[in-house]
Amino acid sequence: MNGFPVGILGTGMYAPERRLTNQELETMVETSDEWIVSRTGIRERRIAAPEQATSDLAYEASLKALAAAGISADQLDLIIVATITPDMFFPSTACILQEKLGAKKAAAFDLSAACSGFIYGLANAAGFIATGAYQYALVVGADCLSRITDYTDRNTCILFGDGAGAAVLGRVPEGRGFRSFELGADGSGGELLNIRGGGSRLPASEKTIAERNHYIYMNGREVFKFAVRVMGNAAEEALRKAGLGKEDIDLLVPHQANIRIIQSALERLNLPEDKCLINVDRYGNMSAASIPVALAEAVEEGHVREGDRLVLVGFGGGLTWGASVLVW
């Protein structure tokens, strides 16, 4: 990366209290704990309380990230919220969060790149800081997927959960921080994973509701194949750009969609499981929140030491993918 060295100064995460277990899902759709665990690795996921929206989850995670960074909200120059479940169409969830935090001087916008959104957000914020335009940025990945999940569709409802993760970015000493970003998209795969209704193409109507077009549609098998391919490719490309090899990775922080996708990435990168943060069993897929929640847990649990080389990698609807190499 050119410009001033930029890194993560503090992380934070928040997951709602309510747990939705596989056993409970067995009472809702034709499925079994055995099927879900063997095909996905998921045992439970968190569900936001009725009065909680995405900005509320984002707010809790942001407070922790700001405290960890030792930065107050009014020092922030920029807030980016990566989400596919904004509180509402507009104003952006980032603007709602800006007001909640009292981050008066921060510019604020949302970013839509589904599960890759947090890495897209990091790349954006790092660019602003590397050029000297901004000093501190808050990047949040937050999603309430339970609000767009069809709990009569066993193909999808077992996968998703709610949560938020946040990171404060700023300048770091030379040799530390982000070394590379690899972002990509393939719009031709947009039909594999989407919400068809409620936008300008198919505005919300009684018909769209009756046809359940306001819920996530997913072709799981095709998304799985795509994920296995791009996770390895993106991580390897980010390493190449950083001038590092697979053997240099101290910790992999992957998107948490399915344990089998994570395992295939580990195989491709020749990494043992203990060099990877895995929490998909406890949270399921939280879309943009998965990577920052995993990162915040890795930091909290002491899995990240100064000088460690981390690879963050994810994929999602769009289709999109993203990876980053950073030195902690």
Ligand code: ACO
């Ligand atoms: N319980 C029991 N059986 C089920 C369930 C369930 N919950 N869901 C599907 N099945 C059945 C299917 O109907 C199918 O039956 P059939 O063969 O009679 O048609 C059978 O199980 C096998 O289905 P597959 O789709 O082949 O199962 P697979 O092993 O591929 O696992 C899964 C499905 C878990 C969805 C997997 O494909 C996957 O993880 N895909 C990737 C999903 C993903 O990562 N999405 C991320 C993006 S999310 C975002 O961006 C917001």
